[in-house]
Amino acid sequence: TILTASLAKPATSSSLTLRRPDDWHLHLRDGAAMAAVLPATARQFRRAIVMPNLKPPVTTVEQAHAYRERILAALPPGMSFEPLMTLYLTDATQAEDIRRAAESPYVHGVKLYPAGATTNSQSGVTTLARCTAALAALEETGLPLLVHGEVTDPDVDLFDREAVFIDEVMEPVRRDFPGLRGVVEHITTRQAAHYVRDRSQRGVDGRPNLAATLTPQHLLFNRNALFKGGLQPHWYCLPVLKREEHRQALLEAATSGLPQFFLGTDSAPHARHLKEMACGCAGCYSAPVALELYAQAFESVNALDRLEGFASLHGPAFYGLPVNADTLTLHKSPWTVPTELPFADGKTIVPFLGGETLPWRMAD
Ligand code: DOR
Ligand code: ZN
Numbered sequence: 001t002i003l004t005a006s007l008a009k010p011a012t013s014s015s016l017t018l019r020r021p022d023d024w025h026l027h028l029r030d031g032a033a034m035a036a037v038l039p040a041t042a043r044q045f046r047r048a049i050v051m052p053n054l055k056p057p058v059t060t061v062e063q064a065h066a067y068r069e070r071i072l073a074a075l076p077p078g079m080s081f082e083p084l085m086t087l088y089l090t091d092a093t094q095a096e097d098i099r100r101a102a103e104s105p106y107v108h109g110v111k112l113y114p115a116g117a118t119t120n121s122q123s124g125v126t127t128l129a130r131c132t133a134a135l136a137a138l139e140e141t142g143l144p145l146l147v148h149g150e151v152t153d154p155d156v157d158l159f160d161r162e163a164v165f166i167d168e169v170m171e172p173v174r175r176d177f178p179g180l181r182g183v184v185e186h187i188t189t190r191q192a193a194h195y196v197r198d199r200s201q202r203g204v205d206g207r208p209n210l211a212a213t214l215t216p217q218h219l220l221f222n223r224n225a226l227f228k229g230g231l232q233p234h235w236y237c238l239p240v241l242k243r244e245e246h247r248q249a250l251l252e253a254a255t256s257g258l259p260q261f262f263l264g265t266d267s268a269p270h271a272r273h274l275k276e277m278a279c280g281c282a283g284c285y286s287a288p289v290a291l292e293l294y295a296q297a298f299e300s301v302n303a304l305d306r307l308e309g310f311a312s313l314h315g316p317a318f319y320g321l322p323v324n325a326d327t328l329t330l331h332k333s334p335w336t337v338p339t340e341l342p343f344a345d346g347k348t349i350v351p352f353l354g355g356e357t358l359p360w361r362m363a364d
Contacts, residue, residue: 005323006018006019006308006309006313007019007308007327008305008307008308013332014331014332014333015329015330015331015332015363016295016304016307016329016330016331016360017327017328017329017330018307018308018311018312018327018328019308019312019313019323019324019326019327019328020045020046020312020324020325020326020327020328021044021045021046021263021291021311021312021324021328022045022046022047022048022263022311022312022315022316022324023041023044023045023047023048023049023263023264023265023267023287023290024048024049024183024213024262024263024264024315024318024319025048025049025051025146025185025186025213025215025264025265025266026041026048026049026050026051026264026265026266026267026287027050027051027053027266027267027268027269027283028041028048028050028051028071028083029054029269030054030067030070031344032344032345033269033271033343033344034070034071034074035074035344036269036341036342036343036344036349037267037269037285037287037343037349038071038074038075038081039075039076039079040267040287040288041081041267041287041290042075042076042079042080042081043079043362044287044290044291044328044362045081045290046080046081046082046324046326047081047082047083047084047321047324048081048083048084049084049086049108049109049146049264049319050067050068050071050083050084050085050086051086051111052064052067052085052086052087052088052111053088053111053113053118053119053120053121054067054120055120056123057088057090057120057123058085058086058087058088059087059088059090059092059093059097059123060087060097061087061097061100061101061104061107064085064086064087064101064104064106064107065085065104065106067083067085068083068085068106071083084106084108084109084319084321085104085106085107085108086107086108086109086110086111086146087101087107087109087110087111088110088111088113088123088124089110089111089112089113089124089125089131089134089145090123090124090125091125091126091127091130091131093110093131093134094133094134095133095134095136095137096137097134098110098134098137098138098141098143099137099140099141101143102137102141102142102143107143108143108144108319109143109144109145109146109183109319110134110138110143110144110145110146111146111147111148112124112125112128112145112146112147112148113125113148114148114150114151114152114165114169115152116152117148117150117152117238118148118150118238118282119238119268119281119282119283121148124148128169128173135173135176135177135180136177138177138180138181139177139178139179139180140179142179142181143181144181144182144183144318144319145173145180145181145182145183146182146183146185147170147182147183147184147185148185148186149162149165149166149169149170149184149185149187149192149239150162150165150238150239151164151165151168151169158240159223159240159242159243161239162187162188162189162191162192162239163189163191163192166184166191166192166195170182170184170195171195174199174210179209180209181203181207181209181210182209182210182211183210183211183212183213183318184196184210184211184212184213185212185213185264185266186213186214186215186218186237186239186264186266187212187213187214187218187250187253188218188239188240188241188242188246188250189239189242189246189249189250190245190246190249190250192212193212193246193249193250193252193253194249196210196211196212196253196260196261197253197256197258197260197261200258200260205320207317207318207320208259208260208318210260211259211260211261211262211314211318212253212260212261212262213262213263213264213266214250214253214254214261214262214263214264214310215237215264215265215266215284215286216265216286216289216290216293216294216297216352217235217237217241217284217286217293217352218241218242218247218250219247219250219251219254219293219294219297220247220293220296220297220300221235221241221247222241222242222243222244222246222247223240223241223242223243224244225241226240226241233275233276233280234275234284234350234352234354235284236275236280236282236283236284237266237268237282237283237284238282238283240282251297251300251301252301254297254298254306254310255298255301255303255306255310256306257306257309259309259313259314259317259318260314260318261310261314262310262311262314262315262318263294263310263311263315265286265287265290266283266284266286267284267285267286267287267290267352268282268283268284268285269283269285269287269343269349270283270285270349271343271344271345271347271348271349272340272343272347272348272349272350273347275350276350284352285349285350285351285352286351286352287351288337288338288341288351288352289337289351289352289353289358291311291328291330291360291362292330292358292359292360292361292362293352293353293358294307294310294311295307295330295359295360296358296359296360298310299359299360312324328362328363329362329363330360330361330362330363331360331361331362331363332359332360333360333361334357334358334359334361335357335358335361336355336356336357336358337351337352337353337354337355337356337357337358338351338354339354339355340354
């Protein structure tokens with residue numbers, strides 16, 4: 001249809017133009033931190049699904065609307081960017097909260113953080129058995145459930161927690177609520193990639209009922225990067241990088257052309273001193289280099305012609321939103337990523353791959 005038509009020009013050896021992309025999984029934080037990182041995202045992306053794991057979390061429609069206003073107020077003049085808001089599911093979320101979220105033009109999903117799985121997930125869900133009414137309301141309204149897909153059982157090996165989550169949580173929930181629309185966020189394993197590849201079905205509206213987002217770091221690196229030449233905190237995120245066989249399965253999924261796979265950076269800013277400490281925070285601040293890294297990953301398997309679908313078309317189709325009207329151009333023009341950038345409160349932040357030279361660069 002006209003809504004999903006490609007604006008991509010065939011990639012030459014030196015440049016690539018695609019329809020303006022969106023980021024379907026992003027952490028923007030709040031206050032001065034948000035003001036510091038927002039322009040990096042708004043420069044590349046027209047819209048982003050904004051994660052609700054603030055302190056305290058965004059659990060009501062009113063809070064989501066107020067957060068949206070703060071984001072818009074922090075946007076530098078001349079930049080256009082639309083934050084797509086989400087609610088944070090808790091044991092106390094009521095069916096009525098979900099219905100009101102589904103009615104809001106600004107709320108596009110509800111995020112499931114298993115309690116204790118990651119940054120600011122303390123208020124997350126202890127057991128999905130407590131969320132039956134909320135899940136039924138999601139199924140009824142069609143508002144997507146966005147999932148951090150890791151079990152939190154300390155007896156399960158950290159590297160296995162996503163695969164176990166698919167079997168023990170995702171599959172039972174989808175069986176109990178067959179009309180539920182779900183996104184497994186930032187997938188990191190072959191098991192998750194194959195599950196979403198094989199089990200997603202088109203609804204009556206033609207939209208996939210199960211999707212996954214993929215980050216640049218999981219497409220480009222395996223877990224060796226965490227330990228290369230010493231402990232590398234800037235490669236540490238959750239779910240953590242996995243073995244090479246998983247990276248290859250993720251790259252295959254991202255470049256498959258299947259509509260259930262789309263771009264979500266999971267850009268997760270933490271100040272430099274909170275990453276480079278004895279107990280460093282999880283999260284890669286990839287926003288300043290996001291499209292460049294996806295282009296690098298797609299080019300590595302000769303799939304630049306599939307980048308526009310992944311970055312700009314599949315996400316809007318899943319969320320039932322129009323695709324963007326304008327375009328973005330990348331040039332093959334090697335450049336070196338700054339080693340640090342200004343952040344909130346006089347602190348600095350290290351962008352993902354700071355100090356490294358990248359082959360692609362977004363045109364100004
Ligand atoms: O690495 C991560 N950082 N993973 C998450 O799930 C949360 C995120 C954050 O908010 O910092
Ligand atoms: Zn995230």
